Amino acid sequence: MSKVRLLVGTRKGAFVLTSDGKREKWDVSGPHFAGWEIYHVKGSPVDPNRVYASQSSGWFGQIIQRSNDGGKTWEQAGNKFLYDGVAGTHQWYDGTPHPWEFKRVWHLEPSLKNVDEVYAGAEDAALFHSTDSGQNWEELSGLRKHGSGPHWQPGAGGMCLHTVILDPSDPKRIYIAISAAGAFRTDDGGQTWKPINKGLRSQQIPDQDAEVGHCVHHIAMHPSRPGTLFMQKHWDVMRSDNAGDSWQEVSGNLPTDFGFVIDVHAHEPETVFVVPIKSDSEHYPLDGQLRVYRSKSGGNEWEALTKGLPQKDCYVNVLRDAMSVDSLDSCGVYFGTTGGQVYGSSDAGDSWTPIVHDLPAVLSVEVQTLA
Amino acid sequence: MIRVELPAHLRTLAGVKGEVTLEVAEPVTLRSVLDVLEASYPMLQGTIRDHGTLKRRSFLRFFACEEDLSHESPDALLPEAVANGKEPLLVIGAIAGG
Numbered sequence: 001m002s003k004v005r006l007l008v009g010t011r012k013g014a015f016v017l018t019s020d021g022k023r024e025k026w027d028v029s030g031p032h033f034a035g036w037e038i039y040h041v042k043g044s045p046v047d048p049n050r051v052y053a054s055q056s057s058g059w060f061g062q063i064i065q066r067s068n069d070g071g072k073t074w075e076q077a078g079n080k081f082l083y084d085g086v087a088g089t090h091q092w093y094d095g096t097p098h099p100w101e102f103k104r105v106w107h108l109e110p111s112l113k114n115v116d117e118v119y120a121g122a123e124d125a126a127l128f129h130s131t132d133s134g135q136n137w138e139e140l141s142g143l144r145k146h147g148s149g150p151h152w153q154p155g156a157g158g159m160c161l162h163t164v165i166l167d168p169s170d171p172k173r174i175y176i177a178i179s180a181a182g183a184f185r186t187d188d189g190g191q192t193w194k195p196i197n198k199g200l201r202s203q204q205i206p207d208q209d210a211e212v213g214h215c216v217h218h219i220a221m222h223p224s225r226p227g228t229l230f231m232q233k234h235w236d237v238m239r240s241d242n243a244g245d246s247w248q249e250v251s252g253n254l255p256t257d258f259g260f261v262i263d264v265h266a267h268e269p270e271t272v273f274v275v276p277i278k279s280d281s282e283h284y285p286l287d288g289q290l291r292v293y294r295s296k297s298g299g300n301e302w303e304a305l306t307k308g309l310p311q312k313d314c315y316v317n318v319l320r321d322a323m324s325v326d327s328l329d330s331c332g333v334y335f336g337t338t339g340g341q342v343y344g345s346s347d348a349g350d351s352w353t354p355i356v357h358d359l360p361a362v363l364s365v366e367v368q369t370l371a
Numbered sequence: 372m373i374r375v376e377l378p379a380h381l382r383t384l385a386g387v388k389g390e391v392t393l394e395v396a397e398p399v400t401l402r403s404v405l406d407v408l409e410a411s412y413p414m415l416q417g418t419i420r421d422h423g424t425l426k427r428r429s430f431l432r433f434f435a436c437e438e439d440l441s442h443e444s445p446d447a448l449l450p451e452a453v454a455n456g457k458e459p460l461l462v463i464g465a466i467a468g469g
Contacts, residue, residue, distance in 0.1 A: 035380060059430040059464040060380055060418040076384065079417045 003370040004326050006334055009038035012360035014053055016071040023332055023346040026355050040321055040364045044110040048368045052118055054105040062104050064134045077134030084141035091153040100124045109164035121161035125178040140190035148212040155179030155215045162320055163219050167226045180215035185244050196244030217260045218320040222269035230272050232262040239299050250299020255286050261323035266331040270298040275318040284315035294349050308352035321364035336362025373404055374459035385412040390459055399454040402445040434461040
């Protein structure tokens, strides 16, 4: 019997939610690391019992936790995230140079091939790499030392590297995204990087189609089509069919194209989910109605999915890493809100059920489909 | 014997209850105490002082004998009462956030 395990990071701890393949009844375990901000928890696709968690605090800094039993017990891994060489400066909010300072890990991406290999996306923006289960970290500094680095600027949430996508067809190709620098790709395992922002337009920067400076919120890829990417930008939903070399807007009939999350159906690479948010200053759904929008055509035509979701007086946000899909035959879709709800759908979004109502604000949701 | 009182979250990380006691060679300074603390409890590295710079994390304070020592030089001698174990060195999370 298949099982599903949700790994939920919140403002005040991590939670592990488990269910059988029916996804009707859920066991809740947690809070793990109570009182700490858990930006991300993610399991290894090689061994689902290996789970990594980013635990951080404004007081005590960054901790990395590692589990070898699917999140039941944890051991502390390494937390020495040092920038390679002279860190240099990026732009501050007011445009002045500001030294690169490590603050936290936003995203952990375990390797597709090696259980002991994992990547960490950090604020201030940098990509770190570990080959010993998170014990030691080395910066892949070719990214930060890309010539445009001094011009990168933080978004409202900080200058975070929040998205790391490993190409299943090419182990040397990695995509990352930074708020507010944009998307980048390496084709040589992280030694060199190129900005992949052609086609993005952002009114918030002086040169609206500049090579860097775009506030990319999240990127999603279906593993069967690694050259096709879907992006939720600050404003605009975009797609690329050439590995990010160029992008086209596919916001189509969305009621607002601002948002944070974006994900792709496990079995239908042209079926995409977003949660439209009213605006950059009003981080909640339009009209107090929490609606997931689904496109079955790879964008442009979108349908509202509302069954089981609150349709009045709902003013929560859904943050960039807080949506995930399982790979059961009937694809499950899950997302968490800043109001502490985690909603699940076992029918690809047609209907939704709250799995938990009252967690701390949800920062991330990842799902593991277990045999 | 030097006594150090840690905030609850750091006691959890270190797996200790109550005060930590450390053997610290003279001169007893913030730096020498924290060096021994981090050597004895490596899981605390980076949580009180930043890796690399070894600067005190912004939202932590060092108190002892009803004095705020946070802005003292890390190489200044700690009060005699701390050095002889009569009083603990307190590592305190600053009042900030929720």
